[in-house]
Amino acid sequence: MVKSPDVSVIVPVFNAGASLEASVQSLLDQTLKNIEIIVVNDASTDSSAETISRLESENGNIVAIHLTENQGVHEARLTGLKKASAPWIGFLDADDFARPNMFEAMHRAAEQQAVDIVVCGSYRVTKERKPIAPKIRFKSSKKIESEVFEKFSRFEFGTGSLWNKLYHREVMAPHADMHFPWRQSLNEDLLLNIGCFYKAESVYVTHEVLHEYVLNESSVTSTTTNAKAYVYMYRAYALAVSSFSELGGDVLVRIINMYRAQLSWSSYIIGDVSDIVVYEEELNEATELIYRSYPLALALLPPRQHPARVGAKVALKALARKGVSLLGLDAIVFKPRE
Template structure:
């Protein structure tokens, strides 16, 4: 059962308060044949020393220290030296359940999956726990059906819920010049090299949503990277899987709707007024028949509401669509 080796890549940047707990959750995995690759991305707190101390205690831990280049560069540095049969990811301020990688490995083996997936629970600072997992076990036996669901947004985009067979990732890297949605682009790129996919929707990873984290900070220009990468996904899809062109266009539409929503929620509309107008114009010009064909009910409501009236859209977000 433990014959295959799993490389777990952990980017580290100024997270001294949470790092030991996170790495302990990996050290204590029930699946033992792992290597834990810590990439210190130019931390200025005690994170580098903590990484080195942990490596002395467990020979399975490797540490890379590099100047600050961003999370994508850190992950890519880890991928470069990983020698496992499978690759997984964990953020250094989150935790994995002790059986997470055994759980994922068993899915990969039993379903012969190139990418095996679990789900995530979100813990807020006030103690609230959000868990929308379903317990569903789903297998995709072909690439196009998986990509269709992925582009629709019904597959979690995060790398930390997935185990990738290493050979499908040999030429896949995170986009280092982009600061958001790099996870989704990596998963999409890896999926292009895969043939079979499987998920068991059980929460095996804990994502801590803290004050000051990138998930709740004020809107900044970096979030437009989401639209840029959605454009890239659309371009690649039209080239490699033209039958999914409309799906990819709707993926961009979903992204635009969510970024505009984020601009409203995080005080970005006035600061980036011309960009906001550009996003609204994109929504208004989008083919309604294609939107109806591929969007989820929630995204379709956002689509028609924003086309109809910005004040109505803001009202809906404020009272009915906060998350």
């Protein structure tokens, strides 16, 4: 066990036996040696548990946590967060890589710049770490000390991912109990980041590309249909509205605009209303949560850009014929043609 580590890195794992060891090795090879690696096994059914236990026995700075029931990546990260002992918190997915100087460079920037969050670039790579193309890149390094949340909500710091950021524990730890009423499989990173960037007073963006994102064609993100992606995003929107409704209207409007922007992206555009009807229960559950938390959010969500291929009137008639009673769906799923 590392005594008073500088950085704790949390690695959630579920059936990642094929990639896990190489990813953890990229953390063991860090130039920052005073690092705590917390590997959370989310009740894997493959060889992940054995690999984690072996790595822990061979390396004093690895802390293994084995969950007895599969809870999902968000809950696995929260479990790791509660165990983390360092003043700085980072994350790595079990199929990605940290470049050798990733956490030394980010930790140095965090300390020298006296900021709450550091953000770096990321490069898409193959499983063999062969470069494909930039995923996130910043033209220059800079410190931001004003309008942090406003800039975050405009995606000026890139995506809402956790794996290319280093957080002071004071902005991350308050969200260790951010539990959701359902398992959120996509966009869960952004929900944590909303809380962190709202609390952060300063951010340092570095032009260095320090993270490697493995392009995995079989991942949840890659294999999800547009309809299912929409449902995941809408449910994330409901969680965001519910979780942060107490922050007031100005903050909620920025959060709403973030989800409006995302729902205008091509991967969430629905071509046929029948594709989404099968998710009536999930959509109703999310809609009811929004209604209880901030009803106006139902009317404000329709995206401004790229109208859906199915017009609102056609969509609603089709839903009516199918006897669907999705609360507020006329205001949410389809944007009228202009």
